[in-house]
Each structure stands twice: as C-alpha cells, then as structure tokens.
Amino acid sequence: MGKQHSDGRAGTRPRHRFAPKTKREPSARDYREGWAPAGRALRLGGRDGKVPAVNVREARAEDAGAMASVIAIVAEEGVLLIEPPVEIEARAKRFREVIEGESRAKLWVLEHERRLVGDGGVLETSADGVLSVAIAILPDARGIGGGRALLEVIVAYAFSCGAHKLELEVWPDNTRAIGLYESAGFEAEGLRRNHYRRRDGTLRSALVMARAL
Ligand SMILES: CC(C)(COP(=O)(O)OP(=O)(O)OC[C@H]1O[C@@H](n2cnc3c(N)ncnc32)[C@H](O)[C@@H]1OP(=O)(O)O)[C@@H](O)C(=O)NCCC(=O)NCCS
Numbered sequence: 001m002g003k004q005h006s007d008g009r010a011g012t013r014p015r016h017r018f019a020p021k022t023k024r025e026p027s028a029r030d031y032r033e034g035w036a037p038a039g040r041a042l043r044l045g046g047r048d049g050k051v052p053a054v055n056v057r058e059a060r061a062e063d064a065g066a067m068a069s070v071i072a073i074v075a076e077e078g079v080l081l082i083e084p085p086v087e088i089e090a091r092a093k094r095f096r097e098v099i100e101g102e103s104r105a106k107l108w109v110l111e112h113e114r115r116l117v118g119d120g121g122v123l124e125t126s127a128d129g130v131l132s133v134a135i136a137i138l139p140d141a142r143g144i145g146g147g148r149a150l151l152e153v154i155v156a157y158a159f160s161c162g163a164h165k166l167e168l169e170v171w172p173d174n175t176r177a178i179g180l181y182e183s184a185g186f187e188a189e190g191l192r193r194n195h196y197r198r199r200d201g202t203l204r205s206a207l208v209m210a211r212a213l
Contacts, residue, residue, distance in 0.1 A: 054146045056153050059107035059119065061096050067109060067119040068092040074136040079174055081206065083199055098123070104161050108153055110137060110146045117141035120150035122158060125167065131158055133168040135177075147180045155184060159213055167210040178207070186211040 059067060068091035075084040098105045103124055110118035118137030125132050133154055137146050158166050169192065170177050186209040194203035 053112070054117075054141070054144060054149055055111040056108050056146075056149045057111065059095070059099050059109045059121070061099050063109050063116060063119075064092040064095040064099065066116040067095050067107070070116070070119055070136055070138055073138060077139070079171065079177070080134075080136060081169060081171075081196060095119075104131060104163065106157055106161075108150055110141070110150055112141050112144070112146065118146055118150065120147075120154060122154055122163075122166070127165075129162070129164040131163045131166055133166050135180075142176075147177075148184070151180060151184050155211070155213075163213055165210055165212050167208065169206040169208055172205060172207045178209070181209050181211075184211065 065088070068086065068088045071080070071082060071091055072084070072086035072088055074080055075082045075086050078084075095107060098107055098121070105121070105123045107119060107121035109116050110120070118135070118141060120133070120135035122131035122133055133151070135147055135150050135154075137150075155166065166186070167189075168181065168186070170181070172178075172191065189208045189210050192206045192208060195206055196204045198204060
C-alpha cells in the first residue's frame with residue numbers, strides 16, 4: 001500500500017520523467033550530467049490521464065504580476081514569513097528586478113492547465129555561494145507534485161551556478177513544507193527563537209533548514 005500523508009492524500013504518484021530510475025537521491029553527478037538542467041521545462045504526470053500535468057519554466061518579466069498575486073494569496077494563510085497584506089505592485093517590481101537582473105538569484109513559475117499557480121526561486125544571501133530558497137503554490141494546486149518539481153529545478157540550478165549551499169526558513173508547524181524539503185535532502189540547522197515580530201506584536205520562531213551541494 002502506498003504511504004499516506006497527514007491530509008489523507010495518497011503518497012503514490014508518478015515521478016517526473018527526468019527522475020533517476022533508481023530510488024536513490026540524484027547525485028551531484030546526475031545534475032552535472034544534465035539531469036533536469038536549469039531552465040528546462042519539467043512536465044509531471046498527465047501520462048496516464050489521472051494526474052494533472054504541471055510545468056515548471058523560468059519566470060519572465062511579464063509573469064511578475066501573477067507571481068506577486070500568488071504570494072499575496074498564500075501569505076494570507078499565514079504560512080509564509082512574508083506577512084499579509086502583500087503590496088502586489090511592490091512585490092511585482094522586486095520580482096521583475098530579479099528576473100531581469102544579472103545576479104545568481106533566479107525565479108521559476110509553476111503552471112497547471114496553462115494557469116500560473118505557483119512560483120519559487122533562489123535569492124543571494126550575505127554568505128557568498130549560499131542561496132536562499134522560497135516556494136509558494138496556490139492552495140488548489142498543491143499535492144500534485146508542483147512543489148517537488150520546483151525544488152528539483154532549484155537544486156539543479158544551484159549546482160549549475162556553483163553555489164555550495166541552499167538554505168531557507170520555515171515556520172516549525174509547516175509540516176508539508178518541511179516534509180518536502182527533508183525529502184530533498186534539507187536538514188534542520190537550528191531554530192531562530194522568537195525571531196520575527198508579527199504585526200500583532202507576537203514573536204515567532206523560524207526553523208532554519210539547509211542542504212549542502
Ligand atoms: C509547501 C509546498 C511548496 C509543497 O508543494 P506541493 O505541491 O503541495 O507538494 P508536492 O505535491 O510537490 O509534494 C512534495 C512533497 O511534499 C511533502 N508533502 C506534500 N503534502 C504533504 C502533507 N500533506 N503532509 C506532509 N508532507 C507533505 C511530501 O514530502 C511530498 O512528497 P511525496 O508526495 O513524494 O511524498 C506547497 O504546499 C505550498 O506552497 N505551501 C504554502 C507555502 C509554503 O508553505 N511554502 C514554503 C514556505 S518555506
């Protein structure tokens with residue numbers, strides 16, 4: 001019997017077609033030899049007609065508004081470090097700057113049935129070679145492999161651009177995100193205790209997770 005997630009969702013669905021045939025984690029060599037290279041559109045599911053297909057592609061400047069809307073909607077759930085309400089214009093401008101910029105920062109979008117349903121990417125941090133990861137998917141497009149597809153492209157890109165580490169912060173009760181990151185080789189590095197003050201004055205701790213490349 002396939003494994004079952006806490007929300008009752010069965011954990012058995014096809015991996016995308018670039019996944020290694022063995023059960024092992026893709027190695028650095030897999031990535032260097034072209035497994036899911038950065039920028040290649042990944043297509044997941046859809047082959048047996050049961051699982052809807054999701055697509056990952058590099059973000060374009062014209063996606064910035066829709067990407068900002070995704071962040072605004074997801075932020076309302078309280079699952080992101082970004083606190084609502086999100087100023088869509090300002091967020092879209094920041095996305096556009098990253099998309100058109102020359103740094104190692106990079107963004108991708110997730111599409112489902114031709115609709116932009118999520119985005120993810122990496123930003124540079126103060127530590128050279130360490131990139132921070134962020135992913136957000138609309139509620140109705142979760143659980144169909146989009147998070148994993150985005151993360152796989154992100155990890156492949158991080159290898160290809162010479163970064164030595166990926167890091168992120170997540171709320172400790174965000175079990176779905178933690179499950180995704182752990183399954184991709186991320187480990188908890190520590191807890192930033194009472195680190196973030198929310199608008200209501202409360203302080204929240206964030207879990208730091210990272211993966212060496
Ligand atoms: C976290 C998020 C990116 C995961 O994306 P997703 O499309 O829902 O997840 P996927 O279908 O790709 O599943 C990937 C893995 O996540 C984990 N996962 C998914 N749903 C889960 C659940 N309900 N409980 C526990 N783990 C879960 C599993 O490891 C799963 O892999 P598997 O199904 O092969 O075992 C997405 O749910 C999301 O955007 N959430 C809101 C924003 C957010 O929390 N972002 C991260 C902040 S750091």
